[in-house]
Amino acid sequence: MKKLIRFIGDLFLKPSVRIGLGVLVTGGFIAGVLAWQGFNTAMEATNKEEFCISCHTMHDNLLPELQKTVHWNNRTGVRARCPDCHVPHEFTDKVARKMQASREVWGHLVGTIGTREKFKEHRIVLAQREWTRFAANGSRECRACHDYKDMDFDKMRPASQVAMRNAAARDQSCVDCHKGIAHQLPEMKGARNPAFDTLVSSASSQRVAAGETYYLAVPQVLFADEGLSQRIGSIEVAAPVKVLEIKGDAQRVELALWRKNKGYGRVWYSDFGLNITSAILDKEVARDENLVKVLDSREDPMTGLEWQQVTASAWMPKGSLIDSVEPVWTIARASYNSSCSVCHRQPDEAHFDANTWPGLFGGMVGFTSMDEDTARVVLKYLQTHSSDFSTTQHGPGAPDSTLQTARP
């Protein structure tokens, strides 16, 4: 070690005896030019599409997806390559990103996403990492090509104009709305909303007494017997049930809901005339008169369908009930506010009625990153807080209940 330090010291401090100063400086200059050029060439080579897709994960999974999109092939012949979007363009961020790729090299070596199945399962993680990056830098890489200041809003379709002018005014990040634009969106069923964990834990510590009414904190399977072996259907989050008896790890609950007297009548709703799904029975048992008691039947004047008030009792595992439905709505409200306001001002819950929300929500939920469970709870929240339940001025038929409020 001492020898090495001494060697380096000598190398730098002792003047050369045989080589002239000019030769040394010129030689050093040439070496410097070559080294810098070599470095830039290497940087560029690792920033080429060929380099990215030389790895089979990229080649097999992401290339075919990109090839279906406008970023691969379009009428103007301008095309985005992998690093145009996924590698920062400035030196510092770029070098940092390249070093970050050591993690990807490691992933490749241990085969984290070695197969299509593994890739699809892991995709949500990768996508979220990229979404956070784009959210933090305001989609700077997109804006190397598409910048607000260069957009002619008048040439856009009217619907796009509204959204784009608002986005430009807020200098909004592109990927806030345009997710999945060059690749398929991740399947959200693998994702979980961590907010539900608190519900699950409060449900597991909830003291349940027979004769009281509780609400489902998580979706639950319904059984015909206390051994929980014979499945008869499922019940949704926030559905009210009355606990009848508790035996071991099971409890018998009573459902009092409504259904349409049509087909099997499998889907049970929480209120008369409103499509707010609360439980779904298997079709073998939905018409079983020993299980299902019809209390009342009424015709819905809007559709001419006959609705039946029905009741049934079923067994379910313990630890899934809470005594107040409010914590569920708190989670749903937070998710609704944050997910929907990304692209437009979210309409008031009571702007629409309970039977309008499912269609509207179904058309929009694909633009958000809500997982399936959250989406279901949010829809239910919107329906149960819709104009049918609201006492404010936004009744059905009020002028502002028919207009989507995507205005500045």
Added chain:
Amino acid sequence: MNKQAIELAAPSVADETGHKREWPRFLLLAFVGLPIAMVLAIAAYGFVVWFLQILFFGPPS
């Protein structure tokens, strides 16, 4: 005594190395040693920035 010996020997050793190994040393330093040092320095810089992003700054804004 030891010190004296080194001082005595030093000029002749320098002459010797200068005479025989000055060119290979220069070429090795200019074309191999320093370029590698440069790449290592940039890589280290990249890692430092990355770790700072993880720990303090968050993703680049």
